Amino acid sequence: MGNPKQKWKSEEEEALRAGIAKHGTGKWKNIQRDPEFNPYLRSRSNIDLKDKWRNMTVSAGSQSVKDKSRTLKAKSSPDAAAVVAASTPLSNPHTSAVAAVDVVIDDSSEAAADSKTAPKYNAMIFEAISALNEPNGADTSAIISYIERRQELPQNFRRQLSSRLRRLVAQEKLEKVSCLSLLCNFFADDDIPNTSAHLVTLLNNFSLI
Amino acid sequence: MGNPKQKWKSEEEEALRAGIAKHGTGKWKNIQRDPEFNPYLRSRSNIDLKDKWRNMTVSAGSQSVKDKSRTLKAKSSPDAAAVVAASTPLSNPHTSAVAAVDVVIDDSSEAAADSKTAPKYNAMIFEAISALNEPNGADTSAIISYIERRQELPQNFRRQLSSRLRRLVAQEKLEKVSCLSLLCNFFADDDIPNTSAHLVTLLNNFSLI
DNA sequence: CTGTAGGGTTAGGGTTCA
DNA sequence: TTGAACCCTAACCCTACA
Incomplete structure (x- = not known):
């Protein structure tokens, strides 16, 4: 019972849009501080602005592909x-x-x-x-x-x-594919007697690493 | 600005660690220039090195952080x-x-x-x-x-x-705690050779039915 | 100008809640 | 389940100061 969650009002969204038009995206702190928008965004943090913008743009259009800016990328992780x-x-x-x-x-x-x-x-x-x-x-x-x-x-x-x-x-x-299915590949069914039931019941245990 | 953020790879971290071992902390430019480490750190600036080391050493210790970057919204959540x-x-x-x-x-x-x-x-x-x-x-x-x-x-x-x-x-x-861990209780560890690593990595696999 | 220390901010993954 | 609101923190930026 901590957070009432504050829904965004349309004036707030409008102020955010206007702020982005003026300062550009990624300038959340500046937008929030700007006296022109601050009255509307007083109760929002710079991070809230960023998160809200992410939500607004994500739900708008989806299938856009754009990755031209960075040539570094670095795929990595062929994975062990x-x-x-x-x-x-x-x-x-x-x-x-x-x-x-x-x-x-x-x-x-x-x-x-x-x-x-x-x-x-x-x-x-x-x-x-x-x-x-x-x-x-x-x-x-x-x-x-x-x-x-x-x-x-x-x-x-x-x-x-x-x-x-x-x-x-x-x-x-x-x-x-879980461990159990793999286990069954190593042994015949009979090799895992009633322990199999036992094993299954333990499948949902957790322990510290 | 428009950069998608470049996560540190483990070889880079390793090179940084080795560089610090050789040159000491605070010698970021020297580490970055050193031919021994430069191949791994070519895409990182001396400042990146400094910042990364700060992150690496900070995250090894405590976790409570006062969030000063947020403009408002005192949410009060101290906790040691x-x-x-x-x-x-x-x-x-x-x-x-x-x-x-x-x-x-x-x-x-x-x-x-x-x-x-x-x-x-x-x-x-x-x-x-x-x-x-x-x-x-x-x-x-x-x-x-x-x-x-x-x-x-x-x-x-x-x-x-x-x-x-x-x-x-x-x-x-x-x-x-899966079948594998329990298996280890029935047999000596050696009886389950490198398959154990294999099994563990397979816990999240998916296959067609 | 060259570098570093350190505070500030953002990007992006993760989490909570309705 | 899903989406919107919110949290965490690595990565990055900015400024002061040698």
Whole structure:
């Protein structure tokens, strides 16, 4: 019970727009201090101005690609998670009692056709995962760099991606590969007796690193 | 100005550390010019070096910061912070890369104002897990009832908690006790060779169904 | 002018709340 | 779930001063 959250009034938005027209974006403190706008923005901090502008521009238009200013960029992070193709499992059917948890063993990768109707990004995600064809699934970074190689992405794509992935998992169009599924690749079902139930119940524990 | 912000890469940080070891702190221009480090720091100015070092040394210590950059809005949230050595519940050979991360826990000793301030849920979570001190980590219910014992919680806290935990795991501030960690309890560490690292990195993978 | 120290500000990711 | 409002802090800027 701390923050009442102060909705922006239209005069405030107008003052912000005018301030940006005068000082330019990125001059939040100046705008806030400017006597011309301060009366309207008295209760907003420079940071509030910046955040509000971000919201205003994000919700307006979305598909713009602009990254010409910086040549440095620096991709980096090929990631140690190169994922060796080890662990070629003897494709394990499934464990029984654990079905309650969202753990399902996966092996076949087949993107097939479809998804013409779905949003563009989802199709790209499926294509990436399918093309990467990792035995244990692709991680977020791998998906991003695959897609990036073929086309420009909005700068906040990583954020979008993770929520998109979550949604797809919820819709059961994708599955999340967990440790348990991998474990089942190393042992036959019988090798993990009732401990499997035990393991499952412990899947949601957390500890300090 | 229009620059998208260049995050420091670990090689750069390493070069900076090495440069300081050789030239001492405060010799930023010398470090930047040194042929030994220049290849890594070519895109950084001496001032960037200084600023980065300030960040690196500051974040290793305390965390309470008075926000002077905001023009108004005294939100009052003091709180001292104390760094507590994080203990590893189970000896996992492959957490080395993240072992440097410190767990910061709020020291609620002698808080006169206290309570009614903004909820610091993350700190509470760390405190709970640390206090419960379960060998295999604490589960969600245990965390909740621990915290509940010490203070009021919003009704939807259980929902919040699970997403919070997920977030902390993603940030590598907590670890999820998975099959892998338990596996290590059944077998000697050596029985699970480099696959353990492999498995850990796969926790967030996605694959087609 | 060349550099550094240190306070101030912004950009961008993360979090809370309705 | 989603979007708007708000928080955190690394990265960057500005000014004073040697």
